[in-house]
Amino acid sequence: MATQDGTAQRGVLVLAGTPIGRAADAPARLAEELAAADVVAAEDTRRLRRLCVDLSITLSGRVVSYFEGNEAARTPALVEALLAGERVVLVTDAGMPSVSDPGYRLVAAAVTAGIRVTAVPGPSAVLTALAVSGLPVDRFAFEGFLPRKAGERARRLTGLAEDERTLVFFEAPHRTLAALEAMAEAFGGDRLAAVCRELTKTHEEVARGPLSELVAWAKEGVRGEVTIVVAGGRRTTASTEPDDLLAAVAAAEAGGMSRKDAIAAVARDAGLRKRDVYDLVHRAS
Numbered sequence: 551m552a553t554q555d556g557t558a559q560r561g562v563l564v565l566a567g568t569p570i571g572r573a574a575d576a577p578a579r580l581a582e583e584l585a586a587a588d589v590v591a592a593e594d595t596r597r598l599r600r601l602c603v604d605l606s607i608t609l610s611g612r613v614v615s616y617f618e619g620n621e622a623a624r625t626p627a628l629v630e631a632l633l634a635g636e637r638v639v640l641v642t643d644a645g646m647p648s649v650s651d652p653g654y655r656l657v658a659a660a661v662t663a664g665i666r667v668t669a670v671p672g673p674s675a676v677l678t679a680l681a682v683s684g685l686p687v688d689r690f691a692f693e694g695f696l697p698r699k700a701g702e703r704a705r706r707l708t709g710l711a712e713d714e715r716t717l718v719f720f721e722a723p724h725r726t727l728a729a730l731e732a733m734a735e736a737f738g739g740d741r742l743a744a745v746c747r748e749l750t751k752t753h754e755e756v757a758r759g760p761l762s763e764l765v766a767w768a769k770e771g772v773r774g775e776v777t778i779v780v781a782g783g784r785r786t787t788a789s790t791e792p793d794d795l796l797a798a799v800a801a802a803e804a805g806g807m808s809r810k811d812a813i814a815a816v817a818r819d820a821g822l823r824k825r826d827v828y829d830l831v832h833r834a835s
Contacts, residue, residue, distance in 0.1 A: 561588070561632040563640065563660045565653060567672015570644040570775070571750030573604035579670045581607050588636035591616035591628060593643050593652055616640065621652045625659050632665045644775075645674050650694045650720055675749055676718050679777035682756055683716075683744035686781065690716040696729055703729070707736035711818065714782040721776045723747070727768040733780060734761040738818050739811035742781040748774035762811055783818065790820050792830055799831055 564583050569575040584590060584602065588611045592598040595615050602609060616624055632638055640647045640656060646669070647653030660667050680687045693710070696719060697703045710717060721729045726745065733743070739762030746756045753774065757767050761780070789795070795816055802812035809831070817827040 559635045560663075560665050561634065561636040561638060563632055563638050563656065563665055563667045564670060565647045565657070565667070566639050566641045566670040567646045567674070568601060568641050568644055569750070570673045570675050570678065571748070571754070573601060575673050575750060576601070576605055577670055577672050580672065581605050583639050583670055584609060584641075586637065587611040587639040589614060589628065589631050589638045591624070591638060591640045591656070593617045593641065597643055598641060611637075611639075616652055616656070618652055621655050625656050628656055629659050629663055629665070632660060633663060645676075646672060649674065649676065649692070673750065675720070675746075675775070675777050678749050679718060679744070679746040679779050680716065682746060682749075683779035684758055685716050685742060685744060685779055687716060689714070689782070690718060692718045695720050695722075696725075696732070698725070700728070700732070703732050704736065707732055711736050712783045712821070714784070716782050717780045719778040719780070721778055723772045723774060723776055726772040726776050726778070727765065729778065730761060730765045730768050733778075734765055734811075735814070737761060737780065737783070738814035739765075740807065740815050741783075744779045745772070746777045746779065747772060749777065762808070790822060795820060795822075795827055795830055796834055799827065 566580055566583055567577065568580065584607050590598065590609060590611055590613045592613060592615060594617070595613055598613065614624065628638055640653055642651035642653065645651065648657055657667055676692050680690060691713065697706055719729065740760050742759070743761050743764055744756055744758045745764055748754045757764055798816045799812045802815055803809055807815065813827045813831060814824050817824040
């Protein structure tokens, strides 16, 4: 496409949010953008076509797949289409593109090429889970998916243990129990959290409570899409004197906390390693 003076007119990249559950939650502009697109790049073309049926949308542009396995190879062709003046709409299976979904690579390439990038705001599992969690939302950090390997997961969580912001994670249902166990180990079993599954869907469920209780809840089995929200760490000026640490552990146990969780909580509040407090307690036993 060219302007009246013969210069090339660049297209627009549209990041379009799609429903995370019910099709009725789709923003009104989503239908307009999909119908007007020259190219629709979809994470799953079959899910896109089902969504179009649900929303009574007729696609006039061409549809291409754009997912984790092919985004590196397909990005140059999409940038070429944008440089040629086409309107490219990017959609993922659910929520906003590039938020733990394909999109970032194409956005970065489009920006580098001087192409306009805009968005159709839509549902977001991150913000929805934060809103319903009952935990502070004034400051938060989205951490995406945790590493699958236990050691890497533990190191990631240990590095986040003192972060004062509310933390949001995505997790696969079959790894939710392991993730909660690792969080309880790194953050302490008394750290408040919420497990949000199947948000906005028929079987939506939000389980809230200390991580130790959520571990027990998850042992019964978890299904569906999962988002975990965890309260941030608390900055304290707790004493690090041995006698005070022992007294704090004893008080936590007297309050009904397990010794393991009591040691973790006292170590966190004092800014110490759990192993140091553990050794202190067991030497005194």
